[in-house]
Amino acid sequence: MEYKGDFLSLLKANGYKFGINTSNSTNNSTQHFELTEGTTIIAVRYSEGVVIAGDRRAISGTSVIYDRANKVIDIDDYSVLAISGSPAIAYELARVLENSFKYYRRSQLQELSLDGKLRMLSKLLRDNLPMALQGFGAVIPIFAAYDKAEDGGGKIFFYDALGAQFECADFSTTGSGSVWIRGALYYLNRWGEKQLVDMKAEESITVVLRLLDAASEYDAATGGYNRKSNIFPLVKTINQQGIREMSADYLNEIYTQFVEKN
Numbered sequence: 001m002e003y004k005g006d007f008l009s010l011l012k013a014n015g016y017k018f019g020i021n022t023s024n025s026t027n028n029s030t031q032h033f034e035l036t037e038g039t040t041i042i043a044v045r046y047s048e049g050v051v052i053a054g055d056r057r058a059i060s061g062t063s064v065i066y067d068r069a070n071k072v073i074d075i076d077d078y079s080v081l082a083i084s085g086s087p088a089i090a091y092e093l094a095r096v097l098e099n100s101f102k103y104y105r106r107s108q109l110q111e112l113s114l115d116g117k118l119r120m121l122s123k124l125l126r127d128n129l130p131m132a133l134q135g136f137g138a139v140i141p142i143f144a145a146y147d148k149a150e151d152g153g154g155k156i157f158f159y160d161a162l163g164a165q166f167e168c169a170d171f172s173t174t175g176s177g178s179v180w181i182r183g184a185l186y187y188l189n190r191w192g193e194k195q196l197v198d199m200k201a202e203e204s205i206t207v208v209l210r211l212l213d214a215a216s217e218y219d220a221a222t223g224g225y226n227r228k229s230n231i232f233p234l235v236k237t238i239n240q241q242g243i244r245e246m247s248a249d250y251l252n253e254i255y256t257q258f259v260e261k262n
Contacts, residue, residue, distance in 0.1 A: 038071045038090065040177030040215050040222040041082040043144045044185070045170050045197045046204035049154035049239030050144045052082050053208045055177070055216065056231055057223030067223055072234045076101045077242045079117060079145035084175035085161075089131065090139045093124050114147050118157060118165055125163035132161045140174045146238045154238060170196050177215030177222035184211055201237055205246065206258045208235060213259055225255060 041054040054071030057064060072082045073094040081097065083090035100120060104112040112120075121143055131137030143157045156168040171185045188207065189196045196204065209225075212233050216224030225232055232251040237244050 037221075038069060038084050038087050038175065040173070040175035040181075040212065040219065041071055041084050041142055042173040042178070042181065042185075042208055042211060043082060043142050043156045043168070043171065044204050044208055045154050045156060046199045046201055046237075047197065048201065049146050049237060050156055051201065051204045051208055051235065051237050052080055052142065052144045052156075053205075053212060053233050053235040054082050054084075054175075055212055055223045055233050056226075057221065058087060059221045062220075064223075067226060067229065067231055070234060072236055074098075074236075074243055075117075076111075078148065078238060079143065080236060080238060080243060081121075082142040082144065083139060084141070084178075085139040086137050089128060089137045090141065093121070093128070093139060093141070096124060097121060114145055114149065114152070114155065117145070118143065121159065122163040122165050125159055125161065129162060142172050142174060144238055146240060146242075148240075151240075173211075175222070177212070177219040180215045180218045181211040184214070202254070205235055205237075205251075206254055209233065209251070209254055209259050225259075 037060070038058055039055055041052070043050055043052040052072055056067055056069050056071075058066040058069040069087060071084070072080055073091070075081050075094060075097050081090075081094050083094075097120060101112055101117065121141070125139065128137060128139065138161045140161060141159050143159065145155050147153060147155050156172050158166045158168055158172045158174065170189050173182055173185065185196070194203070196207070199207070212222070213224045215222045223231075230248065232248055232255070235246040235251060237246070
């Protein structure tokens with residue numbers, strides 16, 4: 001068969017559909033190609049920088065594909081990309097960003113500015129627009145960084161699938177479980193005993209773990225703490241000293257003392 005076009009268009013021309021097969025007919029000849037998706041991520045500013053975390057579950061339709069997915073990816077020493085949506089596209093975006101930042105640093109003998117990093121991510125998301133509009137390949141990321149210029153402190157930026165960038169003053173969350181925790185974050189930040197940005201690292205990490213645990217109770221696509229396999233959400237802090245990933249032992253201590261204490 002003669003065909004001109006990209007590979008995904010060829011699959012569609014031969015009867016493949018992307019997404020979940022909801023047909024109950026055994027005679028349906030259409031082939032369905034289910035896509036893997038990441039789910040819930042959250043970023044919160046605290047007194048020294050940003051806490052950013054993601055659950056570990058990756059799904060395809062109603063199936064759990066993987067329970068150790070990394071949705072919080074280091075880009076350089078002071079910036080992190082957290083992903084929800086298509087991991088295949090998101091991981092490629094992260095690799096391109098990482099290599100681009102390295103190339104700029106080595107060729108210009110200086111770090112790319114935060115504004116430059118943000119514009120680069122916007123362009124990559126905009127270039128991915130045709131995939132997103134076709135119903136697959138959409139990525140909804142959160143970009144968190146520590147701005148060393150004039151000690152700008154921790155910064156959180158939310159992006160939509162078209163590449164539009166929005167700076168979040170205190171917190172951001174996206175993914176399927178975000179609908180359950182966004183309101184809780186607003187409530188805690190406005191009427192809690194202490195605003196999120198005034199919390200110490202341990203307090204902020206406790207809030208994040210509690211909210212991801214709550215999301216896992218109401219959203220089947222969000223994975224909470226897996227007791228059987230001892231799998232915790234991936235949690236990192238970004239501050240003036242750089243990026244630090246919280247160990248399983250430390251997260252277990254937080255869970256025991258503050259999340260599952262009752």
